[in-house]
Amino acid sequence: MEYTHVKHTFLPVYNEESRILILGSFPSVKSRENQFYYGHPQNRFWKVIAGIFKEPLPQTIDEKKDLLLRHRIAVWDVIDSCDIVGSSDSSIRNVVPNDMDLILSNAKIQGIFANGGKAHQLFVKYCHKEGMPPLGKLPSTSPANAAWNLERLTEEWKTAFETYLEITEQEKTFEKRRNDNG
Template identity: 55%
Template structure:
C-alpha cells in the first residue's frame, strides 16, 4: 500500500502585473512534478481547454505554456503550498499549508478567481477566501479522473474565464 509523502509546491505561480484572471488547482500531480510544470499529466485537458478558449495551438513546452497564459492576462497557481499526499490522490491530501493567494493578489490586477475542481474550491473557501474576500468560481476539473466531462463540455464550461 502506498504511503503518505510530504511535498512542497514545486512551482512558483505564473503571473505578471497585467494578470486579471487567476486559475487555481489543488496541488501538482506526480506526473506534473515529474514534468516540471502545472498540468503536466499528458491526459490532463487543461492546456487543450485554454488553447481552445484563447484561439491558439496547444502549447507543448513550459515556456509556451507560460507565454500562453501571460499573453491572455491569466495567472495560474495552486491552493496548496505544501501537504501530505499519497501519489496524486486529491482525496488523500492532509496537513495542508495554504498558498499565500492574498499576497499574490497584491502584485497583480486580478479581478476574478476560478478553481479547477471541487477540492480546489473547498480549500480555497476554507483557507483563502477569508483573506482575499473574492469568491472563486468552481469549474469542472480538467483531470483525467473527471471522465464525466468530454473535452467539448469542458471548453464550454470554462468559457466563463473569458
Template identity: 55%
Template sequence: MSSLEHVTHPFAPEYDSASQILILGSFPSVQSRKQNFYYAHPQNRFWKVLGEIFNEEVGSTAKQKKAFLKSHHIALWDVIEQCSIHGSSDSSIRDVTPTNLSFLLEQSEITTIFCNGKKALQLFDRYQKPNGLHAIYLPSSSPANAAFRLDKLVEVWKPLILDALKKEHRK
C-alpha cells in the same frame, strides 16, 4: 492506502503584473512535480481547454505555455503550498498548508479567481474565504473527471473565462 508523502509545492506561480484572472488547482500531480510545471500529465485537458477557448495553439513546452498564459492575462497557481499526499490523489490530501495569495493579488491586476475542480474549491473556501476572497468553480480538467468530455469542459469554461477577461477590459 499506501503511505502519504509530505510534499512542498515545487514551483512558483505563473503570473505577471498584467494578469487579470487566476486559475487555481489543488496541488501538482506527480507528473507535474517531475516536469516542474503545471498540468503536465498528458491526459489532463487543461491546456487543450485553454487552446479551444482562445482558438489558438498553446504549444507543448513550458516556455510556450508561459507565453500563452501571459498573452491572455492568465495566472496559474495552486491552493496548497504543502501537504501530505499519496501520489496525485486529491482525495488523499491531508495536513494542508495553504498558499499565501496576497502577494500575487497585490502584484497583478487579478480581479477574478477560478478553482479547477471541487477539491481546489473546497480547499479555497476553507483557507481563503475567511480572508474575504471568492472563487468561481470550474469542472476539473483532470482525466479523473470522466463526467466531462473536452467539449463539455470548453462549453462550461469558455463563457466564464471570457466574461472575466471582458470585465477587466471594461474598467
C-alpha cells in the same frame, strides 16, 4: 497507502496584467516531475485554455507561460505543502496553504477560479478572505472527471471567463487608443 510529505517546488505564473487566477489543488506526480502545472498528458487543462483562445496547443513550459500571460491568466495551486498519496487529491492532509496575497497584491485579479471541487473546497477552507475577488468553481480538467468531454469542458470554462475576457478586450482597446493619441 504510502503518504509522502511534499512541498510545492515551482512558482506561480502571473504578472501585473493578470486578471483571472486559476487554482489547482496541488501538483500531480507528473507535474512535480515536469516542474510545471498540469503536466500529466491526460490532463485537459492546456487543451481547454488553447481551445478557449483558438490557439495551437502549447508544448514547452515557455509556450505555456506565454499563452497564459498573453491572455492575462495567472495559475497557481491552493497548497504549498501537504501529505499526499501519489497524486490523489482525496488523500490530501496536513495542508499548508499558499499565500494568495503574493498574486492578489501584485496583479489586477478580478476573478478566481478553482479547477475542480477539491481545489474549491481547499481554497474556501484555507485561503478565502473577505474582500477577495469573486470565486468560481469550474469542472476539473483532470482525466478522472470523465463526465465532461473536452468540448463541454472548454465551453464551460469559456463561459465562466467571458465577463473577464470582455473587460480585458475593452482595456486593450482603451490602452491602444490612449497610446495612439499619446
